[in-house]
Amino acid sequence: MRSFFSSTPSNRHPESGLCDNSAQALIALAGSMSPSAFRDRFHAAMARHRSEIAAILASSETPTFENTIAALEAAGRDLAETTRLFGVVAGTSTTKDIQALEREIMPELSRHGSAIALNPQLFARVEAVYDGEMASPALSPEDRRLLERTYRGLLRSGAQLSEADRTRFADIGAELSELGTGFSQNILADEADWSLDLGPDDLGGLPGWLVSSLAAAAQDRGKSGHVLTLSRSLVVPFLTYSDRADLREKAFEAWTKRGENDGPSDNRAIMAKILKLRQEKAALLGFASYAAYKLDDQMAKEPKNVRDLLMRVWEPARERAKADAAALADLAREAGQNADILASDWRYYAQKRRLRDLDVDESALKPYFALERMIEAAFDVAGRLFGLSFKEVSGVAAWHPDVRCFEVYDRDGALKGIFLGDYFARSSKRSGAWMSALRSQHKMGEGQTPIIYNVCNFSKPPAGTPALLSLDDARTLFHEFGHALHGLLSDVTWPSLSGTAVARDFVELPSQLYEHWLMVPDILEAHARHVETGDPLPKALVDKVIAAQMIDAGFDTVEYTASAIVDLDLHERAEIEPKPLEIERETLERIGMPDAIVMRHRSPHFAHIFSGEGYSAGYYSYMWSEVLDADAFEAFREAGDPFEPAIAAKLHDHIYSAGDSEDPAVLYERFRGRAPNPEALMRKRGFAAG
Template structure:
């Protein structure tokens, strides 16, 4: 069988030839490429010349490039366009790739060469980036078991294979539970409060499923507006329960046992490597260098934000009491928050949506990138995609090719929930040649219906800008080595570029440039823009408490606090009780669907969203001082983005800002001071 993953990609910019790839190609290709990469490693190990930077560190950096692209392609499909066959393959391939990674990291002869370069290299003869890569490579080996005994190395291999399988299974269970649920309504009276656009989308969903009436799901574009607008409290409760019991029910998709195993294995792994906890292991390579620093950061925010949050909930309770509702429950929050927002600011998402059609918002993001960094985005119809809904743009700078950007906007059965940026290929330089990145943004925005384009809520507008900020980090990458390129930075620094871009959504002049009614072309009235700006901090206390709850829960799991057979629900609620603003709803928990920490890269790192908010608030304050599109300030920030992980993040930030970030910048912006 001819395998397109094993041949040169005869496509524009060597883009992935999705039109030729079938699921059955992945396993043989990845197995073959693992063997090919092992031969490259053997060549480094058996290199007759003494170990030096070029023949060991740089050679290791360039090994397995084709395998990286094939596996990135596979796992991106598993996230955005999966099916039963791909999910089964993920279960098979994840442990094999973990084993391959360990074959490198636990290769004693290879490590001895790396150690020799690390111990003996004349760093003055190396570039700053080469010194950074040398340090990262050596630490990578040590942090992945190179100094362990033979017996402990075998234990580590076994742990990593188990973790690869369990984290994959966790994500698959969440997707299965999300897809399995539907709320079918056949009585029009049950739709009270729901805007016409939400009803139309639910009708289209019912038709797609060949059902009568209207269907609502747990996918973001269906779930969120239902919780926000549905007047029927019992139905809101039903949808809330469905969401907060995903992978918690007593069925084959229950994730409680998987959570225990993942937590236990991560702790065992950390202890094997000489760390007290998984959080100690993770935070050694973060700006927040220890669990104590993270705890202090979260506790400080909690202390300052809680009075504001409780005040916000009191206002909602007063509003709900007019409807005879007391106490207010979690499934009432979005509904009464929207009512209060409309009453306070006369601002309604449904009123705003016609001014934010998806194509216009995307063009605005492109415009911001053009004004800040000189980038141009040109639609390409000759580049293969993995689904007809995916669109590809060529990114140009001064007429030169800079990157490819894939965009995938709408929910499908084979796509996991949420929004993310990823890459099919990173950026690096080799033999004087620039290899440019292929970046992808994946979201779950409402579909177009009939003649109506996809209309975004303002929250979705900020989501698009957030992911586009990550994409810019990838697209502007300009380093020699891929492992130091783009988003390959400390995890608590990676959210700076994304959260930075969200700030533009609240800038009046910028909003005026693109918020135009999709039918009439009329600009969004100035008074509405003023309301958006005024409402920027609405429910900020509540949102901060929610984020802090997730951060505290993550740290509790990864600092050894889950003991014995304490039920996951009980552990969760005891851990985050200081952040909870509503009465408990028995039988619910977020942990079994907390994919960020159990299936993504955020374990012992969820705090980084708030940590990076301090950086982005301080960074944007600088733009405000100099002008939000000031060329000199933008050039400095572009240099920060282009540098990736080649420089310590704090040093990189100081180069941009001229000083360290001010911790109170976030609290000032959020109105919590």
């Protein structure tokens, strides 16, 4: 078996200490800074940033790319670093004091950013450079991209508004920052506060690995026995396997009503305020709706293009899901349930159907998907595609003892960056999975290598036993590592264009594309091996798993697409007093949402779109990027080799390492040789022939 670490997986001894001392110091800061130290560092960094901006504005020289645009890139580095450090702590290791500081500091950061972006003297300098140098042959294509993004970014931030409107624009930004923080903290509170104690009679149907995980969850909460929490890695398998319909219904209700409970964690009023403020923000900038404002800067360009894509997929997915619902209802009646299945029943009977029709028991897959081997698999793919190798190091003080640290080297043996993995769920962590950076790559000045981290929420096993992943968990690991590679392989000059700093509907391409390699036969043969016997996952079972994915395609697509359509409707409606839950209900009625399926993210806990503006009016991005990822992987299929070197080299040069150095449509066409074919998505989802 190939080695992906510094020694073979079966005899791996992590080495002590990072070779990059500055990286080790930065990582240690994330786990050692107190809330008061963070507050002081934020204030000092903002003051330093203001001084740097003042120096740019004080220059008597004619504005140029170097003294204005490049100077802006060099300014605020301390503040960016502090924000990244605080982000990892607030997301993975929060406390009441950290949450209080988050509520305090986020509006301050918003006002600080607004004061710079809305400064008319600064905009005048940037505009002068844009008008005078945009066509200059002295600028590289990446320089021109930075100039254009800086100029248009200031326009979108309100730089040309009247003084009164600039003040209002800044006020809106600060209030949105405060509301988004509260929204996120409320979800975490609901997830942390809810649990369900399970007695011996409540464990019927649950596989052994899940019973062990529920025992570990009880221990984590200082209890004996077994406890179900709202960690996705626990509640979803519970809904899939529990024979107790009453407990499934209770857990499902808690899961789907996060953020919608009376009391201090209720997000309903927050949602309405956020939508109202976003509409006002868009109107100030001359857009008909917030969706129009947000999409103007994305690949999609306008809401109609998004809606056309979503509805093109929605209709065949809904028809498939309706047929699936009838099949599951038949199964339920055979089991003695006389009524139609509830949404809390779907996963349970879908698993029964997979077992009956394909002889696929998902619990039988988990021993083949040990966390350790899936990390190795993700690293193996990166080695085969891009020539990367990974060395695990110990003795690195991160924000939690579970965090693992790896040095990443290129094919020539040069240090490419640092990768950190924080894989297990805990009550101090927000739910979901994500990638971010403690330090981004750039070549400005002396340059710097990136420090990238992945956060997941897998169930932590009892001490001394291996962590086993579901197939969905394994895909999540590959997905987030695809994002990580986007940061690690970045090779650009300017920080603002580095890594994942790309259009939101392009950023999911590297992550979703990477998921394809999980199911490549060579990767399964090497890594999907039984945790006890070492035997590879049988090919017959692999074929059944692939077939099972098609069985579930209707449910998966409806669950996701409904959320994306609701997101678009929430942000395209222009009411003065938006009523989010009414819009959600009206949208689902209009599109004919099947009764037995619930949105993947209901509005009161839809953190993607309400905890910040990253995916607001942008949840469609996953499907937009899926058009790209399906078409991109077909390039390897057409070549007959999932690791075809020439295609992998293009993938590296034009997608993973390019950052936002050029327009994403141009980058994609350079990789593929043409625009993407939307039919690739329909084939991937099983809704088209071919």
